[in-house]
Amino acid sequence: MSLSIKTPLLESLPLSNRVGTKVWMKMEAMQPGGSFKIRGVGFAFEQHHERGAERFISSSGGNAGLAVAYAGRRLGVPVIVVVPQTSSERARSLLKMEGAEVIVHGESWFEANELARSLQTAADAFIHPFDDPLLWTGHASMIDEVVADGLRPDAVVLSVGGGGLLAGVDEGLRRNGLVNVPIYAVETHGTASLQASISAGQLVEIPAVSGVATSLAARQVCRRAFDVSEERPVIPVQVSDREAVEACLTYLNDHRTLVEPACGAALAVLYGGKVSLAELNNVLVIVCGGSTAAIESLLTLRG
Structure with missing residues (x-):
């Protein structure tokens, strides 16, 4: 699929x-x-899911985060998306509609990304918004x-x-x-x-x-x-x-x-x-x- x-x-x-x-x-x-974004996110999601990832974490209140949330809903895997304070209410609402847990942190994506990285455990997969083969x-x-x-x-x-x-x-x-x-x-x-x-x-x-x-x-x-x-x-x-x-x-x-x-x-x-x-x-x-x-x-x- x-x-x-x-x-x-x-x-x-x-x-x-x-x-x-x-x-x-x-x-x-x-x-x-x-x-x-769902092309790359979907491909990465499937690879990590096959290797046993139990939860997915991302750091984007935009297209990448929504792609991760969509993939998580489709595959029945929990997703956390950390977004900066500058993210729009519309973006947060769409993420929640897809079933993601949304955490608001920091004034920029860089701060949100740092928190997202810190939440990662051995059972998680981190999906970067753009920097991943x-x-x-x-x-x-x-x-x-x-x-x-x-x-x-x-x-x-x-x-x-x-x-x-x-x-x-x-x-x-x-x-x-x-x-x-x-x-x-x-x-x-x-x-x-x-x-x-x-x-x-x-x-x-x-x-x-x-x-x-x-x-x-x-x-x-x-x-x-x-x-x-x-x-x-x-x-x-x-x-x-x-x-x-x-x-x-x-x-x-x-x-x-x-x-x-x-x-x-x-x-x-x-x-x-x-x-x-x-x-x-x-x-x-x-x-x-x-x-x-x-x-x-x-x-x-x-x-």
Whole structure:
């Protein structure tokens, strides 16, 4: 029993018209829990469960935490999710709806993560939100599906937070012989930790993160994400908070699918013509989703 589902691969005429070439959408927003995270989390969950893990612990009030909670409910395994005080009431409510025990601790994810780690016993498995090879292998399955559906993209556009999606997409491209396909790695101005590392030529931590794309708010990407940027063409791109929010609203009108600003960041690159892609034949964008997205909050953020 797979905890994730095969998601649709759809051609977007609105985005294709804007970009000047065919744009294909991998609709990860349709996954259980609302985001791509269940691919990696589900794969890791199954591996740990088979080895006898009796309880699962995570430290995310967003997409990863909800994926862990969903997996725990499906497999009948108790789950603890530690979230920072900044997590929304909506996120906490969704976690509890999935049956997770929710602990609120600390002013940031880093403090919540430290507490989550301290709770782990020998009988537990810890599910990191983005830095785990099991997660990347699970995420890579989305590229397997894309290729199985007959598409071999000339470029991939995706959002980057901690870098788990980037690492997984890279793994999927590699195992399908697409080793030189460029990846446009999109961050908001306030969360550009990958760009900082690429600019520095080494893995670095930015002093602070800010803005509306809270799912991208990692001060440092995982080591694998930085390594990917040195092993294949990775083009960092930044967008503003407003551009990310506007992209979410335009995307909702165009495709009847609601996503969060973290996903809107990648879409904003296409809607705003931030990069030149017209010379390519097929561009793949990962519509990564957003478990806690709400139209009211987007309208409020737009102002």
